[in-house]
Amino acid sequence: MNFDYSDKVKDLQEKLGEFMDEHIFPHEQTYRDQLDKNDRFSSYPQIIDELKQKAKEQGLWNLFLPESEYGGGLTNVEYAPLCEMMGRSSIGPEVFNCAAPDTGNMEVLVRYGTEEHKDKWLLPLLNGEIRSCFSMTEPEVASSDATNIQASIIRDGDEYVVNGTKWWSSGAGDPRCKIAIVMGKNDPNAAKHKQQSMILVPLDTPGVTIKRTLNVFGYDHAPHGHAEIEYKDVRVPASNMLLGEGRGFEIAQGRLGPGRIHHCMRTIGAAERALEILCKRVQERTAFGKKLAEQGVIQEWIAEARINIEQTRLLTLKAAYMMDTVGNKEAKTEIAMIKVVAPNMALEIIDHAIQALGAAGVSQDYPLAASWANIRTLRLADGPDEVHKRAIARQELKKYQ
Template sequence: MDFEHSARAQSYIKRVRAFVRERIVPAEEAYYAHLSAPGQTWTQPPVMEELKAEAKKEGLWNLFLPEEEYGPGLTTLEYAPLAEEMGYSFIAPEVFNCSAPDTGNMEVLARYGSSEQQERWLKPLLEGEIRSAFAMTEPEVASSDATNMQGTIVADGDDVIINGKKWWTSNAGHPNTRFFIFMGLTDPEQGRHQQHSMVIVPRDAEGVDIKRMLPVFGQLDEPYGHGEVHFNNVRVPKDNIIAGLGRGFEIAQGRLGPGRIHHCMRALGAAERALQLMCERATKRVAFGKPIAKLGGNPDIIANARIDIEMARLLTLQAAYKIDKHGVFAAMSDISQIKVVAPNVCQRIVDQAIQMHGGGGLSDDFPLTGLFAYARVLRLADGPDEVHRALIAKFELKKYNK
């Protein structure tokens, strides 16, 4: 592959980086101050809507979709470095309308949705007018094996009836979330990967019960939240089924491939921020008569962090290149490889940054605890490390089973 970014990508990298560093990062204080004010925890900070309007005006909007009818039509390889720039700030992806799980849901609706579904749900998502959630993981089964899923979608005349308990449903608490994409079992008699379907469930449908928001290391991640949501005999029209009954796994694989690349690049952006904070702290802080950067093994830690980021970035770009060149299914091993590597690299660097910050690294004076939680979550989200390693090994062993 050619390691030189296209001229178009270079232009977007420059523009997105400037927007993140000059406008979003300075706005973080106002964003979090709003959420910490009494009664504002689950509301949208006004500064977010202001930033979104600016980003849209500057053409930095819906950058993740390769279809030109929805945005600038960037390839996965061209978008990857932009996702890294967005990973520098927790709030940046939403500013550009490029945040999960909306990105995955928009991809699903753009590629598999009916014209009616696209008009009602995709269009306002693309405009940034609403948010959405994806309900897949379940509390009562090992969801690392998605075929364990117990939630059901049962046809009943012109409707389907939905039952099930889901959790870690990201965005469930956001005030602008208007619908869930629910994945559930429709026909256990079919083949293992033809038993499940996806259906659009309006948030205000009768029987949808958001039980609670789940804390991650003590934080609720407001205003997005990760909800436990119960679906109790929820009835929606059959027209809400996406692509047809039994196509849930097919859709999921198409959805998760590019999404995992987006996660990995954002994780590298987070790692870059942690490394920057670590270096700034290490050069300014003095202990035992020396800058921390010169104490013990700290030079090696800093050097290894840079090496790890560069290696992980190249692996991510390779996966993105293969997706563009050969499709998601041909790039599955590469996607799984980087899905293991990037969150682990990010977690390790953030942990080292916390250590060099001492007690300050454990406080909210720096974003490091949030970055650590983010990286640790990614080692489970979209498939745990072990599942991805198993897939990588499967592809590797196939070379010798001839």
Template sequence: MTMFDTTPRAGELRERLLKFMDEHIYPNEAEFHRQVNTGDRWAHVPLLDDLKPRARAQGLWNLFLPPASDPQGRFGAGLSNLEYAGLCEIMGRVWWAPEVFNCSAPDTGNMEVIARYGTPEQQEQWLLPLLNGDIRSAFSMTEPQVASSDATNIEAQIVRDGDDYVINGRKWWTSGAGDSRCRVSIFMGKTDPHAERHLQQSMILVPLDAPGVKVERALQVFGFDDAPHGHMEMSFENVRVPASNMLLGEGRGFEIAQGRLGPGRIHHCMRLVGQAERALELMIRRSTRRVAFGKPLAAHQHTRELIAQSRMEIDQARLLTLKAAHMMDTVGNKAARGEIAAIKVVAPNMALRVIDRAIQVYGGEGVCQDTPLPMMYAQARTLRLADGPDIVHAETVAKEELRRQGVDLRALSRR
């Protein structure tokens, strides 16, 4: 048995999930888009209300929460990161499918944060409704005026005032805030601008119906608005929330962010592998049915080269993702930071190449709404920035490699 072999339980869940995707997700892709584009684009999609109870009844619910975030097994399925990896890949093949299983971002990351760092009262108020799928949540970290690749740049303010905190700031790319069921956002801001650099930030729970919270606009990615989920630009003006909404304590925001973003990055990479697999399947299907210059595209050597390159790159990325997940389970997220950073660079770039090849094989149809490829490409391109840009993760990989080779980078920089 190798370290990447699945467990019997994960294997059984995988078969159940594959069957659910075949019976309920793929046949409803067109219906999902029809419902989103009928009437209010930000209204809840009835199809999801129909599918969620089916998924829950089959035990395909809250699969994401690892034992490290839920050691008593109170909330999730108790799967390890490695066990969840293959399941997350399958869900990722259709961009809206993870929500059906209550495994979609940013809710997964937010639920992990509240499960790991939240008080019993915070868990009762926010975590349980999220785990039940009764509400959705958002994550407010990135700001338009500063380079958010360095989280210590954040300028939003969280100021103590008696029994409350008063919040002021402007955020954008607040994922999930467009959903009509979104009730709370985890907000990152500065509580002490004079503290040590990584102790200035805090995270606090902000109800979206609090006075002073305003959605300014929906941001588009290459023309896609991801309705009804959305990525919003938001303003927070003198927003007052109870001091009990603070997560973990003042100055712990950067620490929470590191704990939250590690698993989230892995989830993104798992889903990207699934997207790339789907793109390759579409590419092959098209290449066997489309004739050019007297023979099917698959009979042309160049097309077969595209297929071969895609297969090799997908498998390489999957193995690196599984290695990172395995290390998170066995040595912890901090020790796995180099592997997490590596796959966060590798997976989006791999997916972009594979999806682009599929688009090329499809020709004109590949760039229009008749295939999922344009949406897949836009999402993969975004993930070269979301949860940290490539260059930041590459720097982490380099520093970890130098450390492993015994190089003191600080001493080297002082020469």
């Protein structure tokens, strides 16, 4: 495995780094200021459209799609350092059209969508004109086991009828969110992993009701939001079915692999930014007669942070390399490992940064508290730690059977 960056990637790193310094970091506060104070989900900050246009003009757009006529043509290994840089800011991924859940949904449409699906939904998503959500998790069942899903997708002539309640449909609070990929059961009597399907449901379809948006440790993540959605007798054309009945798990495997590793790449970026904030702050503050940077415990935190970031980055690159060379299915154990390691690594570094900054660390003056809250969700999203550890253990035990 050779993880040296190509000249193409180095050029993109330089351009992306300059863009982050010049346009992203200085406008994080602008983004917050432009959110509607009365209804934070009624509109979105206009600074995003301005920055998107600049990103398009500089060729920093849709970099996440590997081996595709629609994207940047980068491999997963090539995309990793760029995704990491975007992850240093909460608004960065959206500006480059590389934000979840849109990236995963676009990959689904590229791989499994019909030409009609691509024309109607993929192209507007690729152009950054609309946004999307993924409706899988349900409030009434333990959705870490997706076979528990109870929402129904039943054929009725030339239509499918969708019924069920979903929550944590991230992105559905945004007024630009126009399409949902919904996972539900179409045949409860089929084999265990052939009961589920995925179908495209426009959010303006009669019977679709966004009941509320859910907070994450008090953060509403407006205008993105994490919605609870009721689908009641929702009728969509039969042509909206993705790939075919009973193939929901097959689609999920194709979608969640890249989605999981992208989260890990962005998480490394967030950890790097937390370490940078820590290192700068501790050289400016004095306690008990010497700079915080001279305190042994602080130096230990810094050393451990650098070690853990480097280890995590290497495991991420290994998983990306395997995805590129042997495919997502063969790389499933490496993807599971990095999905466990990355959030836990970042949470510890962010926590130490907050501790070093004291009260400032939990305030809105620094991105640390919001970053911690966001990354803590990644120990649940796309499968909780325990499920991934279970899969890793089973693969390890197979070696000795």
